[in-house]
Amino acid sequence: MINIYRQSGMTTLLITSMLLIVALLLSLASYKNLIYQVKRTQNEVLARQAHWLAEGGLECGFSYIKDIGDISAAKASFGNCESLLNLSEVDISTNNVMRSSFSELAYKKVIKKVKAKRKTSSGALKSSADMYINGSTLFETVDPGEITPDGWECVAIRYKNIFNARAGGTNYGVNITKPYDDFYNQGSDCQTNNKTNIATNGPFLNDFIHDENLEPFYDLFNEHRDNWEKVKTDLNFFVISNTDIIDGRKVVSSCGTIIANEIENNSNRRLWIDGSCEIKSSEISNLNEAISNNSTPVLLLVHDGIFAINTGSDGVYINGMLYHLNTNFIPSESFWSNFDANSHFGNYSLFSGIEKGKTVYHQRGSLIFSGGQVIDSPGDIAYFDQSLRFKYNRDKIDSVIDPHYEFVWQKGSWNDL
Structure with a gap:
């Protein structure tokens, strides 16, 4: 009788251990996925921050153009936009395409053209x-x-x-x-x-x-x-x-x-x-x-x-x-x-x-x-x-x-x- 009880106990222990191991593996897998999701969320937050900072750079540069009334003269003030928003670039090309970049994530926001009307x-x-x-x-x-x-x-x-x-x-x-x-x-x-x-x-x-x-x-x-x-x-x-x-x-x-x-x-x-x-x-x-x-x-x-x-x-x-x-x-x-x-x-x-x-x-x-x-x-x-x-x-x-x-x-x- 004693052997029967011992074998039954070991079987129960073995099954319990296996269930715990499976639960642990599932928990580890879930945790890994959770960590991934947390990191992904953080990246999304940073990406959106970069997006809005770059958008802000465009608005800032455009505000100088509107205020000064001349694109070439306004370019000298774009550095203020870069330092204020920690941007790597706010610039406008010869064909009036404005660029604004956030360097940390190499994020770039580009508009097609500023139009003189x-x-x-x-x-x-x-x-x-x-x-x-x-x-x-x-x-x-x-x-x-x-x-x-x-x-x-x-x-x-x-x-x-x-x-x-x-x-x-x-x-x-x-x-x-x-x-x-x-x-x-x-x-x-x-x-x-x-x-x-x-x-x-x-x-x-x-x-x-x-x-x-x-x-x-x-x-x-x-x-x-x-x-x-x-x-x-x-x-x-x-x-x-x-x-x-x-x-x-x-x-x-x-x-x-x-x-x-x-x-x-x-x-x-x-x-x-x-x-x-x-x-x-x-x-x-x-x-x-x-x-x-x-x-x-x-x-x-x-x-x-x-x-x-x-x-x-x-x-x-x-x-x-x-x-x-x-x-x-x-x-x-x-x-x-x-x-x-x-x-x-x-x-x-x-x-x-x-x-x-x-x-x-x-x-x-x-x-x-x-x-x-x-x-x-x-x-x-x-x-x-x-x-x-x-x-x-x-x-x-x-x-x-x-x-x-x-x-x-x-x-x-x-x-x-």
Whole structure:
């Protein structure tokens, strides 16, 4: 009996020991897996910390760009971001790709691009004056504006009050000629409702925008129009002021000839016409010759007066931009009798509500400013005696002014909301 009990006890002990060994092995295996999970969790925590530190580096660098307003100048402050967040790198490449790296885990966060966006409302031609066109408007290139899921915004004209074109308008879109050199159409043209192609006076689509709040001077110069003297000084305009006084108003005699001489002189790229300016058909050949001899864009600003041009049969293509600004000028019908353009108001009868005595701008013939046109004379009238043909190139504008930009993340690159 004793042997039987001893064998039974040993069997029980053996089974118990085996169960304990199995339990121990399972515990060790579970512990090993637990340790692995703990380490993995710690790595995940560190990775997320590195992720957010790198993200913080991008935000920090971008904040300096926004604050300083210039990418190259802001790079000098990126070291502050590195030391503050213990990063190995915060930098931006020549094509505006920003990098932020956390060195301990070699973690790198990259965005595609920081985009410089001009602080301006869109529009190839802008007018705070009422516009009357005895013909059609043809836009070979428009301001693309912003991209949407349905295509580009494509703004041809932005006007404050009245726009009237007797023969309609045509918008060629953005796929034939680039509106600026680094423009990428992203496989899209204008939105369907933003590409006018009509032969009658309306209805114009959304590429012709009625904007009651239009402030073209602030759009271009980032200053209120009352501060025109500051802009004139800051941009170092060459002032053309050899004026006659007619009916108590300043008039620049031989205006076209003077402009031609200054365009041919590369040192004067910003011309400020102090008073009324008429470019006569007899001056067009000299003007075209000066333009052909000079590839540098110009900014022609006519201040406080009428502007009139008759290009004759030759037409004029000016590399640059025209800005017509009236801040303290009151036109009159009798004043026009001093200019050759006075004999080209015969078609006024085709428009209702138009007044010669309120007209400040008169264009006859083919005139193209490659950088755009702005007529900034609220309450007055701009009259185009023949069809308007237009091209837009933003680079021409940027090359002759100090562009004011806001900086944004490029769509689809990082942190889009």
